[in-house]
Structures are given as structure tokens and as C-alpha cells.
Amino acid sequence: MKTSYSSTIPASEITPKTLFEQRRRFIQMATGVSAALLANPLLANEKLTASASSAYGLTDELTPLKDITRYNNFYEFGTDKESPAKRASSLITRPWTISVEGEVEKPQTFDIDQLLKLAPIEERIYRLRCVEAWSMVVPWLGYPLAELIKRVQPTSAAHYVEFISLHDPEQMPGQRSPVLQWPYKEGLRIDEAMHPLTLLTFGLYGELLPKQNGAPVRMVIPWKYGFKSAKSIVKIRFVEQQPVSSWMQAGPNEYGFYANVNPAVDHPRWSQAKERRIGDFLKRPTLPFNGYADQVASLYNGMDLTKDF
Amino acid sequence: MPWLKVGVFLLALLPFIKLILGFYQDDLGANPIEKITHTTGFWTLSFLLITLTATPLRLITHWSWPIRLRRMLGLFAFFYACLHFLTYLILDQFFDAAAIIEDISKRPYITLGFTAFVLLTPLAISSNDTITRKIGSKNWRRLHSLIYPIAIVGVIHFAWLVKKDLSTPLMFAGLLSTLLLIRLFYRR
Numbered sequence: 001m002k003t004s005y006s007s008t009i010p011a012s013e014i015t016p017k018t019l020f021e022q023r024r025r026f027i028q029m030a031t032g033v034s035a036a037l038l039a040n041p042l043l044a045n046e047k048l049t050a051s052a053s054s055a056y057g058l059t060d061e062l063t064p065l066k067d068i069t070r071y072n073n074f075y076e077f078g079t080d081k082e083s084p085a086k087r088a089s090s091l092i093t094r095p096w097t098i099s100v101e102g103e104v105e106k107p108q109t110f111d112i113d114q115l116l117k118l119a120p121i122e123e124r125i126y127r128l129r130c131v132e133a134w135s136m137v138v139p140w141l142g143y144p145l146a147e148l149i150k151r152v153q154p155t156s157a158a159h160y161v162e163f164i165s166l167h168d169p170e171q172m173p174g175q176r177s178p179v180l181q182w183p184y185k186e187g188l189r190i191d192e193a194m195h196p197l198t199l200l201t202f203g204l205y206g207e208l209l210p211k212q213n214g215a216p217v218r219m220v221i222p223w224k225y226g227f228k229s230a231k232s233i234v235k236i237r238f239v240e241q242q243p244v245s246s247w248m249q250a251g252p253n254e255y256g257f258y259a260n261v262n263p264a265v266d267h268p269r270w271s272q273a274k275e276r277r278i279g280d281f282l283k284r285p286t287l288p289f290n291g292y293a294d295q296v297a298s299l300y301n302g303m304d305l306t307k308d309f
Numbered sequence: 310m311p312w313l314k315v316g317v318f319l320l321a322l323l324p325f326i327k328l329i330l331g332f333y334q335d336d337l338g339a340n341p342i343e344k345i346t347h348t349t350g351f352w353t354l355s356f357l358l359i360t361l362t363a364t365p366l367r368l369i370t371h372w373s374w375p376i377r378l379r380r381m382l383g384l385f386a387f388f389y390a391c392l393h394f395l396t397y398l399i400l401d402q403f404f405d406a407a408a409i410i411e412d413i414s415k416r417p418y419i420t421l422g423f424t425a426f427v428l429l430t431p432l433a434i435s436s437n438d439t440i441t442r443k444i445g446s447k448n449w450r451r452l453h454s455l456i457y458p459i460a461i462v463g464v465i466h467f468a469w470l471v472k473k474d475l476s477t478p479l480m481f482a483g484l485l486s487t488l489l490l491i492r493l494f495y496r497r
Contacts, residue, residue, distance in 0.1 A: 071339035079474035082338065132472065134340060179474050250473055269470065270416060271408070278339050282403055 048141050048203035052120035056197070060127060063136035065205045067278050072212045073130065074231060075180055076165070076172035083174070084212035091171050091232065093216040102162075102238035105153035112216050116202055119147035124199055126222035129261045129290045133283075135275045140220050141203035146194045148236075154190065158238035161193040162186070163219055163230035172232075180246045186230040187243035187257065188221065189299075197222055197295055223292040225259045256309040260300070261290035265309050317378055321385045324352045325392070342400045349393035354467060354481055356386035357460045358488065365491040380436050383456070387433040394426050418469035425462040428455050460485055 074084040096112040110118070121141050129135045149161075167183035169175040175182045192198060199220040202209060209215040214231025221228050227247050237243075247255035254268050263273045263286040274283040289296050300308075328348055331337045337344040360382040363375035402409050412419040432453055435441060441449050464485055468478035 067339035075473075079472075081340070134343075177474075177476075269418060271411065274408070276340070276342070281342075281400075283405075 046208050047206060048116075048121065048208050049206060050121050050123040050141060052122045052143075054122040054124055056122075056124045056126070058125040058127070058137065060125070060137045062125065062139060063278050068136060068138055068204065069210050069212060071278065073132075073226065074174075074212060074214065076174045076182075076184065076232070077212065078174045079177075079179055087173060088211035088215075090173065091166075091211045091215065093211065093232075096216050096234075098217065098233060098236060100148070100152050100236045100238075103155045103158035103240060104238050105155060106151070108152065110148075115148075115200075115217065118151070119143040121202065124220075126197075126199075126220060127290050128220075128222065128226055129275060129286065131225040131227055131255070131259070131267060131272075133270065133272065133275050133286075135277050135286075137277075138204055138220075139206075140199055140201045141206070142199045142201035142220065144196050145198045145200045145219070146196065148200055149194060152238075154238050157240045159190055160239050160242055161188050161190060162235075162237040162239055162243040163188075163233050164235035164237065165230050166232045166234050181249050182246075183234075184230060184246045185243065186219070186228055186245045188228075189242075190238075191299055192221070192296075195296065195299070197292060223261060223289040223296045225261060227255070228259045258300075258305070258308050260296075260305065260309075261286060262288060262305055262309065264288070265306050313374065314378065314381065318381060321356070321382070324348060324389070342396070346393065346396050346401060349389050349396055350467065351477075353386055353389040353393050354460075354463050356382055356389055357456070357463055358481065358484055360386055361456065361460060361485070361488045365488055365495075368491065368495045384433060384436060387429055390426050390429055394423075418466050421462050421469065422466040425459045425466060428459050428462075432456065432459075457489065 070085045071081045072084040073081065074088070077084040077087040094112065097109050098112070098115060099107075099109045101107040120143060122143055123139055123141055125137060125139045127135060128138050145161075163186045165184040166172065167175065169182075188198070199222075201214075201218050201220045202216065204210075204213060209218065214229075217233050218231040219229045219233065228245075242257055245255070245257065247259075248257060261272075266272050272286055275286045276283045287293070328337075328345060331344075332341065360379055363379040363382070366372060366375045398404065398409070402412075413423050414420070432455060435444065435449060435452055444452070464478060464481045467481060468475060471478060
């Protein structure tokens with residue numbers, strides 16, 4: 001390799017100022033575009049549009065897409081909120097199947113494309129309340145889980161539904177740490193699972209789900225803390241006994257099976273009375289059942305929600 | 310060695326400058342208040358540990374310069390602790406007295422954090438030469454040995470607040486134990 005240490009530059013080598021400035025603008029533009037591509041993996045995503053109108057509108061201001069896709073609790077890709085956006089590209093979302101099994105008449109394995117066409121996709125603007133006392137407003141795309149449940153015909157012994165997420169440390173590097181017991185597991189009572197608000201979700205903001213938001217298919221249960229809504233689901237199991245979720249295993253006195261949003265029942269270490277909506281400065285009061293009490297409070301009649309937290 | 314002090318001073322200011330720049334460039338993520346809280350807390354503990362490194366370093370190497378930097382490093386721990394507390398008071402709670410009183414009395418990690426901050430204050434105040442001379446070196450030493458419980462309480466405060474991932478608090482706990490063990494070893 002020839003190396004020159006000469007400090008004299010021939011005049012022919014000097015770039016004219018106008019050309020230099022042009023180049024500079026070009027580079028700025030190019031780096032700007034590539035930065036936008038990197039920051040927004042959605043650009044690579046397919047569109048997903050609602051084919052049915054929804055009765056579940058909301059007047060709350062939407063959380064910007066940028067914040068929804070860069071601030072995620074998805075421990076499969078690391079425990080801090082920025083990690084999923086940085087690391088979830090290793091997740092392979094096609095091909096993808098979900099096996100539906102257990103106490104059902106018609107156990108079967110659905111391909112993701114089959115599942116996308118199973119029922120009309122609706123846009124549902126839901127509040128999302130994290131157990132860490134922050135919240136967002138997300139325009140999800142999906143259909144009620146009840147649509148799927150009807151097709152597999154649960155038996156009379158199907159009292160609960162268990163959701164199991166993908167377990168593959170190759171694709172999900174966060175699973176190399178034993179911070180939770182993998183695979184991630186969550187569950188609902190059958191009547192909660194059948195509730196029209198309970199959404200089998202494939203997209204948000206008019207696109208298929210970004211990987212860091214639980215692609216290609218996740219649950220959204222808007223009246224419960226966010227961790228109840230399992231992401232990247234590969235198995236749905238109908239069972240007789242109440243399943244044990246990953247967070248119940250991790251901290252049984254901190255995370256219960258129900259995990260309904262409840263400002264009156266504090267987390268053992270912090271208050272749940274208020275929340276910070278992402279983008280807001282002042283905290284706002286948290287609403288019982290995250291503002292969905294009219295629709296869901298009757299599911300819990302006669303229960304002591306301080307015990308069944 | 311004035312250049313060393315100036316250099317360390319500027320280095321110690323970097324996390325603060327980075328936060329200010331991040332704030333003005335809207336680069337603190339989706340939840341800036343949480344980011345500021347975590348960053349100032351992290352650097353408070355870091356500077357407490359760096360301050361506690363001066364003596365072990367002298368014991369092992371017989372260098373004297375770490376001790377001459379110690380006061381400034383300790384004051385930086387207090388500086389970041391003040392920012393951490395003010396972030397909680399203003400940005401996080403916005404002077405919501407009821408919520409703050411409930412937090413301090415009911416939530417052990419906040420009780421501990423607040424205690425550590427209160428205990429650190431007289432150490433910062435008594436760090437100037439006039440007061441050091443007034444109270445005498447024996448009293449000064451006794452007062453400043455509070456740094457050990459403060460650091461321990463600070464690390465517990467951190468460990469108690471994380472949701473599940475204890476790796477960073479445990480790293481602080483490991484470093485702090487090492488620093489304290491070196492002192493004990495040389496004392497015998």
C-alpha cells in the first residue's frame with residue numbers, strides 16, 4: 001500500500017467550493033434518510049388496513065408512532081426500554097404459526113396469513129397502561145379474540161386461556177438472561193378472553209406490527225396492565241386450571257393473575273394512583289379498569305380486587 | 310497539579326452536559342423525565358463509589374493525588390444527588406406534597422434514597438476549609454465516615470426500585486463491597 005506523507009496538495013486535488021458544498025448537502029440528505037430508515041423499521045413494513053368499522057373510538061390524543069416504537073417493555077430483547085427497537089430485527093416473523101390446543105373440540109395450527117383473514121380487521125384506539133405507571137394511546141389493528149375462540153370450540157372444561165410466546169434465544173437474545181422464566185406466559189379467564197374488548201392484534205398505525213411491538217401477533221387487553229398482553233404468540237392453550245404467568249413466577253406478591261388496572265391497589269413498591277401519559281409533563285389520575293369499567297367491571301362482581309390483584 | 314483537577318472537573322461535568330444537550334435536542338427518548346431521573350441517580354452512585362476509591366488507591370499504590378481529588382469528587386456526588394432529588398421533586402411529582410409525603414413514608418426505596426440525600430448534605434456543607442478547621446479534623450473525620458452508610462443505603466435504594474433486572478445494582482454492590490474490603494484488609 002502506498003502512503004504519502006506529503007503535505008503539499010496539488011491544485012488539481014482541491015475540490016471547488018461549490019462542488020464541496022453540493023456533496024455536503026448530498027451527504028447530509030443521505031445520512032438523514034438512512035437515519036430515518038434506521039430509526040423507523042416500520043418503513044420496511046407492509047400496510048394493514050381496517051376492513052371493518054369499530055365501535056371503540058377514543059377521543060384521547062394518539063401517542064406518536066415514534067414513541068410507540070422506541071419505548072417498549074419486551075424483555076425477550078433486553079430489559080431496558082430502548083433495547084427492543086434496537087435488537088428486535090433478529091426476530092423472524094414469516095413463516096409463523098400459532099398452535100391452538102388443549103380443551104377445544106377443534107385443535108388446529110393456524111398460519112399467520114390464514115389468521116389475518118379469519119375475521120374483519122378493525123382499528124381499535126385503546127389506552128395502554130403499564131404497571132410502571134406510564135401510559136400511551138395506540139391505534140391497534142386486529143379483531144376480537146372471540147372470533148378465533150368460536151372457531152376452535154372450547155369444551156366445558158376450558159375455564160382459562162394460556163398464551164405462550166416464542167422461545168428462541170437465537171432470535172430473542174434477551175432470553176439468554178434468566179431475568180424471567182422463558183417462554184413468556186400469560187393467561188386470561190375464558191370470559192375475559194371472550195370479551196369484545198380483548199383484541200387479537202396484528203398491526204398498529206395502519207401497518208403490520210413492528211417487531212419491537214410483538215410481531216406478528218399479540219394480545220391487547222386494554223383494561224389490564226400491559227404485561228398481560230403477551231407478544232409474539234406461538235401457542236394458545238385452553239385449560240381447566242388457572243395458569244401461572246411469567247410475572248406471577250417472577251414476583252407472586254407483586255404481580256397477580258388478574259392485573260386489572262386499579263388506582264386503589266398500589267404495586268407493593270410504588271403507587272398506581274397516577275400515571276404519566278408519554279408526551280405529557282404532569283401526571284394524570286389512573287382510571288379504574290383503565291377507563292373501561294363500564295364494559296368490564298361486571299366480570300369481577302363479588303371479587304375482592306385487593307386480593308385478586 | 311491544577312491541570313488534573315481541571316480535567317477531572319470537566320470530565321465529571323460531562324454527564325450533566327449530555328443531559329442538557331439531550332434535553333434541548335429532544336434526544337432523551339419517549340420518557341425524558343424517567344431518563345433524567347435514572348441518569349442523575351446512576352451518576353450519584355458512580356461518584357460516591359469513585360470518591361470511595363481514593364483511599365484504597367492510595368493504600369495500594371501509595372499515590373497521593375487521588376486524595377487531593379477526593380473533595381471535588383464527593384461534591385460531584387452531591388451535585389448529582391441534588392439534580393436527582395430536584396428531578397423527583399419538580400419534574401416527576403411537580404411539588405405534589407401529598408404524593409411526596411406518601412412516597413417518603415410508605416415506599417422503602419424512596420425512604421432510603423431520601424435518607425441518603427439528607428445525610429449527604431452536611432458532608433457537602435462541611436467540605437470547605439473554614440468549616441473543616443472550625444469543627445476540627447477529628448469531628449470532620451467522624452462526620453465524613455457517614456459516607457459508608459450513605460453509599461450502602463444508596464445502592465439498596467437502587468436495588469429496591471428496579472422492576473426485575475438487578476444486574477446494574479448488583480454491579481454497584483460488588484464494587485462497593487470490594488472498596489470496603491480493601492480498607493478492612495489494610496486496617497489489620
